[in-house]
Amino acid sequence: MLTNRRTIHIEWGDCDPAGIVYYPRFFEWFDECTAALFEAAGFPKWDLVRGRGIVIPMVDTRCRFLIPSRFGDDVVVETGITRFGRSSFDVHHRMLKGEQVAAECFETRVWTRMEPHGAMRMKAEEIPPDVIQMLSDGIK
Amino acid sequence: MLTNRRTIHIEWGDCDPAGIVYYPRFFEWFDECTAALFEAAGFPKWDLVRGRGIVIPMVDTRCRFLIPSRFGDDVVVETGITRFGRSSFDVHHRMLKGEQVAAECFETRVWTRMEPHGAMRMKAEEIPPDVIQMLSDGIK
Amino acid sequence: MLTNRRTIHIEWGDCDPAGIVYYPRFFEWFDECTAALFEAAGFPKWDLVRGRGIVIPMVDTRCRFLIPSRFGDDVVVETGITRFGRSSFDVHHRMLKGEQVAAECFETRVWTRMEPHGAMRMKAEEIPPDVIQMLSDGIK
């Protein structure tokens, strides 16, 4: 399974008046980490969207927050795909602060075709075999 | 059980290049809806934080996205508390688009004391009986 | 000149570790206030974009921050258009906290046609007379 690692430097503007990360920010980072995983596998998001007309919207996500983080901290997110269905797939993120797991996130997304001229007309499609292979093996 | 309803007008800046809500925004709205529920029960967040030194950080949240929404849409979020533990509690949000459930979110938060001068020194505390009563009954 | 007023309730997640609004949030609010002004004049953004294929991107904006605001505060933004050019126009926002001006923002935007299938192919267009008239007078 291809795993991608990404370092995040936590900024002042990511944090709330308690001085710790405002939790919706984590979902922004995890969304970027999923995009980075696809990019590492050879499928950058701009190419998926503009080249293939494909988006991968979220249908279900859960995050457990174990250790708080604050501005100035560096954390590392490890991202991989844990299941491929016909058109849906599951992503797993582990956010590490040193040796410890600071947060853990689970996603289910769907491989979806955007119709021209209409954002609301999207329909699920079978995930292409090359995408599955690249994200499974990470061998080009 | 006290239920609070809040209307959200979806803005241009809440949406992504697919024209639908960028999903981390939902978590911002649900966080505001939990704050609004506490305010409806007589415990506005500024008073919790500045008056009592209490914050209610998230430890676990999950959201299912059922129907996409786009800018210009109005949605209504219904929020209530579904469980009180000693120091943790569960919140449930249903986002309605007309008659349909567009999204559903589950939260577990902890009643936590902020220590002066140190955002990282927080510790869980027993939820006071008046808070439980007000959020359970909604009768002041 | 049509002036629109909009109340903003400042949320926990809008604020930074200093406990005051993280200033990029102001620009989100002012963008929403400009959209609300157009909506008040009979041109909701979803109709501009989906019906007319028009967007109004920012080319220049300046904000002065006079009084800090923090979560729990309610502020009112007064928005109006102060100049119409051929395709560009200026917007002015005053954010009031009680009687005092807490912030003031100036915008220059351009009436722009979105080309199908290509976000980057946008070109300025003459602002239609009905838009100018409605935003000048506010009389439908």
Next chain:
Amino acid sequence: MLTNRRTIHIEWGDCDPAGIVYYPRFFEWFDECTAALFEAAGFPKWDLVRGRGIVIPMVDTRCRFLIPSRFGDDVVVETGITRFGRSSFDVHHRMLKGEQVAAECFETRVWTRMEPHGAMRMKAEEIPPDVIQMLSDGIK
């Protein structure tokens, strides 16, 4: 004058339904770039805030947007200080897309002491000579 350079990879979630960067994001990036400049000079924000009790709130900022950017683009921001007053100072950012200036931002901030226990009790202070020297020369 110390100049700091920072590369920004524009993400899907930074962009709006027109497919280009939602402009308030630029202010988040410029705020991070100012923090990065201070860090490059030996004054990381966490140390300013936690060690010295200093914040540098914005009092006036202006941004001109010259060339739109979209997700997948990499841009570089060059940041430097262009004026030191007694307690206020000006920051200048140039965002480059290849050889072209895509955006340009001007900031006036104030060197400000946070009082314990009260986010609203902040007062301007003289900028220390070592801060001025390090940010002027960039020589430690």
